[in-house]
Amino acid sequence: MCVKLVKPFVVLGFAVMLAGCGTALTGSKPEALDTVTLSAASSSATRKSQVQILIAEPKALKIYDSQNIVVATSATGLEYLGGAQWADRLPSLVQGKLAEALQNAGYSGIGLPGQGLAIDYQLITEIRDFSVRTDAGDRANVEIFVKLLNDRNGDVVASRAFEGSAAASLGNYPAALDAAFAKVSADIVAWVGKGVR
Numbered sequence: 001m002c003v004k005l006v007k008p009f010v011v012l013g014f015a016v017m018l019a020g021c022g023t024a025l026t027g028s029k030p031e032a033l034d035t036v037t038l039s040a041a042s043s044s045a046t047r048k049s050q051v052q053i054l055i056a057e058p059k060a061l062k063i064y065d066s067q068n069i070v071v072a073t074s075a076t077g078l079e080y081l082g083g084a085q086w087a088d089r090l091p092s093l094v095q096g097k098l099a100e101a102l103q104n105a106g107y108s109g110i111g112l113p114g115q116g117l118a119i120d121y122q123l124i125t126e127i128r129d130f131s132v133r134t135d136a137g138d139r140a141n142v143e144i145f146v147k148l149l150n151d152r153n154g155d156v157v158a159s160r161a162f163e164g165s166a167a168a169s170l171g172n173y174p175a176a177l178d179a180a181f182a183k184v185s186a187d188i189v190a191w192v193g194k195g196v197r
Helices: 010-026 090-104 173-195
Strands: 004-006 034-036 049-055 070-072 078-082 084-086 107-111 121-133 139-150 156-167
Touching (some): 049 090, 090 107, 090 121, 090 173, 121 156, 139 173
Parallel strands (some): 049 107
Antiparallel strands (some): 121 139
């Protein structure tokens, strides 16, 4: 995997513009990106549950709401990882993998918006961090804030921020983020089991 950091917005836009010009002038193809995905947590302690849970798409800051992999170079500096991308927009990918993780744990009534479920609960999430920090010893950090909403009466049953981290090394940032997400998603599944009835 070709790994480089690309500053978002201005630099990325300029690079795309130059790549387009180069392709038009030379006829060469733009550099292919490695496409990576996340794993869905599996559960050894599965439960049979008919409860219907809707998994809403997570909210996220614009920098996370794309296929770009984010690298934090300082407390306020964010860049994109060059040469690699997520298989889908990160919020959509997280939504699908959370749904799959709950299904793996034995919940048969898991659905996404538009699937016509008569739902009992909604899982509402916000991606607060999904980046590799290079200024603090190369750590992949994932933080997702979750609310479990009783859809019958609109009450928030519980809410909590979940965090996970994993050691990262240059060239292996996506795998480190996947490991951090695996911890977070497994914790979310266990927490949902305590909140639904």
